[in-house]
Every structure is written in C-alpha cells, then in structure tokens.
Amino acid sequence: MMQKILIVDDEPGGRDALESLLLNQGYQLALASNGIETLSIARTINPDLILLDIMMPGMDGFEVCRQLRADPRIAEVPVIMVTALDDRDSRLQGIEVGADDFVTKPIDRGELRTRVRSILRLNRYRSLQDERVKLEEQINHLTALRCIDIAITTGQDISHTLQMITEQVTGQLHVDAAIALRYDPLRLCFDICACHGFPEHIIPFGSVSIQDSLVDRVLFDQKEIHDPQFFKRILGGDHPYALLGDYFQDYHAIPLVSRGTVLGVLEIFQKAPLDLGLDAQEFLITLSGQAAIAIDSSRTLEDLRRTNTDLVQAYDATIEGWSRAMDLRDKETEGHTIRVTEKTVELARRMGMDGSELLQMRRGALLHDIGKLGVPDAILLKPGPLTDEEWVIMRKHPTYAYELISPIRYLSHALDIPYCHHEKWNGSGYPQGLKGEEIPLAARLFAIIDVWDALSSDRPYRRGWPAEKVFKYLREGSGIHFDPKVVDEFFQLMR
Numbered sequence: 475m476m477q478k479i480l481i482v483d484d485e486p487g488g489r490d491a492l493e494s495l496l497l498n499q500g501y502q503l504a505l506a507s508n509g510i511e512t513l514s515i516a517r518t519i520n521p522d523l524i525l526l527d528i529m530m531p532g533m534d535g536f537e538v539c540r541q542l543r544a545d546p547r548i549a550e551v552p553v554i555m556v557t558a559l560d561d562r563d564s565r566l567q568g569i570e571v572g573a574d575d576f577v578t579k580p581i582d583r584g585e586l587r588t589r590v591r592s593i594l595r596l597n598r599y600r601s602l603q604d605e606r607v608k609l610e611e612q613i614n615h616l617t618a619l620r621c622i623d624i625a626i627t628t629g630q631d632i633s634h635t636l637q638m639i640t641e642q643v644t645g646q647l648h649v650d651a652a653i654a655l656r657y658d659p660l661r662l663c664f665d666i667c668a669c670h671g672f673p674e675h676i677i678p679f680g681s682v683s684i685q686d687s688l689v690d691r692v693l694f695d696q697k698e699i700h701d702p703q704f705f706k707r708i709l710g711g712d713h714p715y716a717l718l719g720d721y722f723q724d725y726h727a728i729p730l731v732s733r734g735t736v737l738g739v740l741e742i743f744q745k746a747p748l749d750l751g752l753d754a755q756e757f758l759i760t761l762s763g764q765a766a767i768a769i770d771s772s773r774t775l776e777d778l779r780r781t782n783t784d785l786v787q788a789y790d791a792t793i794e795g796w797s798r799a800m801d802l803r804d805k806e807t808e809g810h811t812i813r814v815t816e817k818t819v820e821l822a823r824r825m826g827m828d829g830s831e832l833l834q835m836r837r838g839a840l841l842h843d844i845g846k847l848g849v850p851d852a853i854l855l856k857p858g859p860l861t862d863e864e865w866v867i868m869r870k871h872p873t874y875a876y877e878l879i880s881p882i883r884y885l886s887h888a889l890d891i892p893y894c895h896h897e898k899w900n901g902s903g904y905p906q907g908l909k910g911e912e913i914p915l916a917a918r919l920f921a922i923i924d925v926w927d928a929l930s931s932d933r934p935y936r937r938g939w940p941a942e943k944v945f946k947y948l949r950e951g952s953g954i955h956f957d958p959k960v961v962d963e964f965f966q967l968m969r
C-alpha cells in the first residue's frame with residue numbers, strides 16, 4: 475500500500491515546495507494549511523508521516539504536535555518539523571512535544587527525501603515490531619491454554635488447575651490479582667480455591683456467602699460483572715475481601731459456566747481502573763471456559779469415585795450376606811466362614827501379601843464353598859460317609875463356584891480360593907489335579923485353614939476332633955496335602 479504523507483504549511487508557497495519535492499516518489503500526499511485542519515485530516519487518513527510547519531497563525535506546530543501525541547489513535551505518527559532557520563531553541567521545544575526529526579528551510583531536496591525515507595522505514599519496522607509483540611502474546615496465550623487443557627485431561631487436582639488459571643490471568647493479562655472460586659450448591663456459597671497476586675497478609679481464604687448481592691447477580695445473570703464500587707460496599711463488613719479495598723480499585727467477576735450451570739467465579743482485582751483490550755477479553759473468556767470445564771470434570775470424577783466407593787461397599791456387604799446364607803444351609807457353627815476368612819488373611823499377611831491382594835483373598839475366602847449351592851441337601855447334610863456317586867457331585871463344588879463367580883468381573887481376582895481350595899500339594903486334589911506351586915498361593919494358604927477349621931468343628935457326618943489330633947493330622951499332611959512352607963507358617967501363627 476502507498477504510504478501517506480501529510481504536508482502542513484500555512485503558506486501556499488511552502489506547501490507547493492514540499493509537494494513538488496515529494497511528487498512522483500511513490501507517496502500519497504495530503505495537504506493542510508492550519509492546526510485544526512491537520513488534526514482532523516490526520517484522524518481521518520491516519521498518515522504514515524506528517525511534515526509540520528512550526529510558525530502558523532492560531533495553533534502553531536508545537537501545539538499541533540502536542541495534540542497529536544495526546545490522541546491515542548494518531549499518537550504514533552512520525553512528525554518531521556520544518557523550521558525556518560537552524561534554530562536550536564525550536565528544535566529543543568520540538569523534541570519536547572514529540573517531534574521525531576527536523577528539516578530546515580530553504581529545503582534541500584536530497585536532505586528531505588533521505589529524511590522522509592529513513593523515518594518511513596523506521597516506522598515500518600516499528601509496526602512490524604508491534605505485530606511481532608502481538609504475535610508473541612498470542613503464542614503465549616495459546617501455550618497457556620494448552621497447559622491448562624493438559625492439566626484438565628490428565629485429571630490434575632482441581633485446585634492445582636485453578637491455581638494455574640489464576641497465575642495465567644495475572645501473568646498474561648497484566649492483571650494485579652485474581653481469585654478462582656467454586657460454587658457449592660449444598661452450602662450455598664463460593665469456596666476460594668485458588669488465588670494469585672495478593673500481598674501475603676491479605677491473602678483471602680474461606681468462603682463467600684451467596685447473600686452477597688454480586689454473587690447473586692453472577693448466579694442469575696450468568697454475565698460478567700464490573701463493579702469499581704465493590705470494595706466500598708463491603709468495607710468494614712465480615713466479607714473475606716473486606717481488607718482488599720486498601721489495595722485495589724477495580725473489580726471484575728466472570729462467571730464460570732458449564733452446560734448452563736454456574737460452577738464458580740473468576741475474579742480480577744486491579745490497583746487502577748482496568749480496561750482490557752479485545753484480545754485480552756477473548757483470552758479471559760477462553761480461560762474462564764477452561765476453568766468451568768475443569769470444575770465440571772473434577773465434579774464428575776468426584777461423583778464417580780463416590781459412586782464407586784458406594785458400589786464396593788454394597789458388593790462386599792452382599793458377599794458377606796451370601797457367605798452367611800451358606801453357613802446356615804451347611805449347618806456349620808455360627809461365624810465359621812468369617813473365622814476361616816480372618817485366619818486366612820492373617821496367615822497371608824504373615825507371608826508378605828498386602829493391599830488389594832489381601833482384599834481379593836478375603837472375598838475369595840468368604841465365598842470358598844459357594845459352589846456347595848449346587849450340591850443337594852441329601853448329600854451335603856448326609857449324616858454318614860458319601861457314596862462314590864455322591865462324591866462325584868460333591869467334588870464338583872469348586873467347578874460350580876468357578877461357573878458362578880467367573881462372569882462377575884468385580885470378583886475375577888477372588889476366584890483362586892473357591893476354585894482351587896481342594897487341590898493338594900502332591901497333585902491328588904480336585905478339580906484340576908494341580909501340583910505344588912501350580913496351585914495358586916491363595917488357595918494353598920486357604921486349604922490348611924479350611925481343613926483345620928473343618929476338623930475342629932462338628933459336621934453332620936462326624937464330631938469335631940480335639941485340637942492335638944487336628945494339628946497332628948495337619949503336620950502329617952505337609953508335603954502331601956499341603957505346601958510345607960505354608961504348614962510351617964501356619965504353626966508359627968497358631969503358636
């Protein structure tokens with residue numbers, strides 16, 4: 475685009491001289507003959523350079539320059555002053571009011587063209603530089619948004635994400651301080667989750683009650699609020715921000731809205747009146763959107779966790795219920811299953827298991843004989859020894875357990891005990907005939923506890939054995955029925 479030069483001189487002769495020197499040089503020329511006209515043309519065409527005469531009736535060149543510099547729309551236009559004589563005082567005064575360069579009358583053609591060209595070039599670089607600064611700012615904004623996105627998608631702690639957001643607001647928008655609040659619909663208040671930029675002794679904390687009229691407005695209008703009077707109204711009250719009035723003059727509140735619901739507020743505090751540019755406002759709106767998403771997804775996660783905990787408790791209560799029902803049917807002594815389960819967990823802990831392993835063992839032990847649900851009463855409760863046909867059915871109970879439990883994903887890691895508790899160390903057990911360490915450790919542990927408890931208790935088919943007889947039997951089963959290492963640990967536990 476052609477560069478525009480505004481020539482200002484009250485004398486037609488002066489204007490003509492400048493015009494003829496710059497004609498056909500690739501510039502677009504405009505002319506003004508007094509100060510008022512200069513300012514109005516400058517505002518209209520936004521020239522790339524003004525050649526300004528000093529001595530003019532009415533408004534002189536100095537005053538024109540002063541007014542140019544005072545108007546933000548044209549303050550950056552380069553000005554070359556045309557002085558009648560090589561007068562040092564005028565130059566000093568020119569510099570004071572913001573002139574960029576000088577040429578003297580009578581005008582030397584070469585000098586004028588050089589000055590004009592170099593100042594225009596400088597100006598072009600300056601605007602390129604401005605563009606670059608803006609671009610860098612945009613990149614910084616985008617980088618910040620990206621970091622926050624990552625924090626959200628990786629499920630970072632919500633206060634950590636909101637802290638990042640308050641830091642970005644203050645850092646990138648040159649805002650003095652910011653607070654992020656989360657709305658708690660049960661307690662009807664906003665909790666301060668993160669803040670940045672406050673002097674240490676007035677860092678706000680706690681909650682802001684909904685009774686506060688501004689919060690009301692944020693909730694119902696779901697619109698940004700700008701209220702410089704905010705601090706005056708809360709002065710002397712018990713609002714957590716009551717002390718902030720000494721430091722800040724301006725206040726903005728931006729609601730954090732996700733899916734039509736206000737989830738929080740982002741507040742901005744400024745020591746001087748704050749007027750955000752368009753870019754800054756856009757960035758702020760994007761940040762608020764992210765903050766809202768962050769709060770929303772953290773709520774969803776919290777709800778999920780809570781639901782999951784509830785479910786786990788419900789499942790575990792159900793499992794204990796099943797195992798009590800089994801004890802009742804088996805006519806075993808009260809609390810038999812719970813007792814066996816507790817002993818198994820104790821032995822397992824001794825042998826170095828922990829955490830979820832223990833939890834799975836506990837569930838497995840509670841359910842160890844659930845397969846007996848598939849064994850008819852006539853066999854299960856038979857007062858005497860079983861026939862071969864009856865044994866075939868009785869030995870199916872671990873397989874029944876497998877068929878019952880394996881489709882339940884929640885219990886998939888608790889299967890070892892119900893399925894393998896009748897395997898024997900020497901391979902003579904059932905249902906798979908596993909041998910030695912092929913038998914899952916959980917089942918090896920459980921087997922000795924189960925036999926110990928079964929032999930010690932009355933059964934429909936026999937009376938309970940005395941303790942010495944039971945221990946002797948277990949000791950003799952080491953390396954045959956039971957894992958020898960487990961037998962040793964068991965005896966240390968029982969001692």
Ligand code: C2E
Nearest residue numbers: 853854855856857858859860868896924925928929935936
């Ligand atoms: P259970 O009563 O819970 O017994 C578990 C395991 O303890 C038995 O597995 C066995 O290894 C051991 N055990 C229990 N009682 C005795 C006993 O009197 N002598 C010996 N040497 N070991 C004993 P096993 O043998 O695979 O039995 C599985 C289930 O079959 C038993 O669970 C019980 O419900 C049933 N059962 C076993 N024998 C008889 C029986 O003679 N009559 C009836 N009605 N049921 C039996």
Ligand code: SIN
Nearest residue numbers: 664682686688689739
């Ligand atoms: C808040 O939004 O919680 C701060 C106070 C106000 O807006 O009045």
Ligand code: SIN
Nearest residue numbers: 865896898902903955
């Ligand atoms: C059996 O498996 O038949 C009886 C239980 C045992 O003594 O091992």
Ligand code: FE
Nearest residue numbers: 842843895896
């Ligand atoms: Fe069993």
Ligand code: FE
Nearest residue numbers: 842843924928
């Ligand atoms: Fe049992």
